[in-house]
Amino acid sequence: xxxxxxxxxxxxxxxxxxxxxxxxxxxxxxxxxxxxxxxxxxxxxxxxxxxxxxxxxxxxxxxxxxxxxxxxxxxxxxxxxxxxxxxxxxxxxxxxxxxxxxxxxxxxxxxxxxxxxxx
Amino acid sequence: xxxxxxxxxxxxxxxxxxxxxxxxxxxxxxxxxxxxxxxxxxxxxxxxxxxxxxxxxxxxxxxxxxxxxxxxxxxxxxxxxxxxxxxxxxxxxxxxxxxxxxxxxxxxxxxxx
Numbered sequence: 001x002x003x004x005x006x007x008x009x010x011x012x013x014x015x016x017x018x019x020x021x022x023x024x025x026x027x028x029x030x031x032x033x034x035x036x037x038x039x040x041x042x043x044x045x046x047x048x049x050x051x052x053x054x055x056x057x058x059x060x061x062x063x064x065x066x067x068x069x070x071x072x073x074x075x076x077x078x079x080x081x082x083x084x085x086x087x088x089x090x091x092x093x094x095x096x097x098x099x100x101x102x103x104x105x106x107x108x109x110x111x112x113x114x115x116x117x118x119x
Numbered sequence: 120x121x122x123x124x125x126x127x128x129x130x131x132x133x134x135x136x137x138x139x140x141x142x143x144x145x146x147x148x149x150x151x152x153x154x155x156x157x158x159x160x161x162x163x164x165x166x167x168x169x170x171x172x173x174x175x176x177x178x179x180x181x182x183x184x185x186x187x188x189x190x191x192x193x194x195x196x197x198x199x200x201x202x203x204x205x206x207x208x209x210x211x212x213x214x215x216x217x218x219x220x221x222x223x224x225x226x227x228x229x230x231x232x
Contacts, residue, residue, distance in 0.1 A: 035221070037169075044226040045161075045169065045212055050219065059219040062120070095168050104216035105159035107180065109168035 002026040004096055004110035011116045012086050019082040020113045022096030029077035030054045033099040035106050036070060036081045038092040046092075050104060051079065086117045121145050121215050125224035131232040138200040140227045142213035147193045150217060157217035160189055160198045163226075164209045172211075173198065205231065 007021040022034065036048040049060040051070040058070050069082045079096055094113045097106035122145040132138040148157045156176040161169035171180045173189035176196055186201045200207055208231060213224040 037223075044210075045163075045214075045223040047214075047221050047223060050221070061220050097168075100174065103157070103174075104219075104221050105157075105171065105174045105214065106161075106169070107171050107174075109170070112168055 002098065002108045004098060004108055006094075006096060006110040006113045009114040009116070011118065014087055014117055014119055016086050016117075017082060017084040018086060018115050019080055020094050020096075020115070022079040022081070022110050024077045024079070024098065027098070029072075030074055032101060033104070034070070034072070034079040035097045035099055035104065037095045037097060037106075039095070039112075040089070040092040043092075048081070048094075050099070053079065083115075086115075088117050091115065091117045120220055121148065121218060121222055123213055123215055123222050123224040125211075125213060125227050127227060128225065129228040129230065131230045132200075132203045133232045134205065135202050136232075138203050138207070138229055140198045140211050140213075140229070142191075142196040142198070142224050144194045144196075144215050148215045148217035149193050154192075156192050156196070157215055158189075158191070158196050159214045159216060160187075161212045161214065162207075162209045163212065169212065200229075203229075203231070 003025045005023045033052045035050045051058045053072045071080045096110040098108045100107045126141045150157045158176040160173040163169040172183045177189040210226045
């Protein structure tokens with residue numbers, strides 16, 4: 001069965017960077033894309049960006065351009081999301097999700113990774 | 120960017136009654152010549168990741184109960200729960216996947232009256 005397993009919770013200081021991993025199993029990794037979504041405490045879902053696991057093409061949310069980088073490692077079927085210059089309003093649960101074979105809705109989700117930014 | 124606006128923000132419905140959530144996009148999300156709208160609905164329960172319920176505006180995801188249905192086309196969409204069950208208490212989100220960024224609505228919190 002399709003599974004996305006994310007790395008554990010992180011606590012970072014303002015200005016630092018965080019890199020969240022998302023290990024996929026149960027399907028051909030390079031046949032699908034990965035979307036990253038975050039959710040601040042008590043808030044809604046915020047689309048962060050998408051990466052093709054086939055060729056590494058990316059699309060990022062405008063507000064995160066320059067601070068976020070999404071990558072994949074096809075040898076380990078793992079996707080990564082790095083966010084730099086962290087601020088307190090980056091405190092959120094970060095989710096990875098698989099898209100449905102070329103269409104950008106998300107049919108399987110990781111369990112989420114809590115990232116807390118605090119001095 | 121396409122802005123997705125849901126209504127209402129919260130909703131309380133009695134068990135067994137119908138629940139209706141609306142979603143409006145700031146521009147059409149009709150996909151090519153297929154006449155399908157690039158609109159998905161997700162359900163999120165506390166402490167859990169979202170779960171896909173509906174895609175292409177009206178196609179129920181495998182495993183989603185048949186009391187959930189989606190309708191609409193172009194810019195106006197509706198998620199209907201035909202007979203509310205206790206386990207349907209959640210926040211529901213619509214999302215357009217017509218173009219990047221694939222924006223979400225603000226969410227609708229559904230509770231039992």
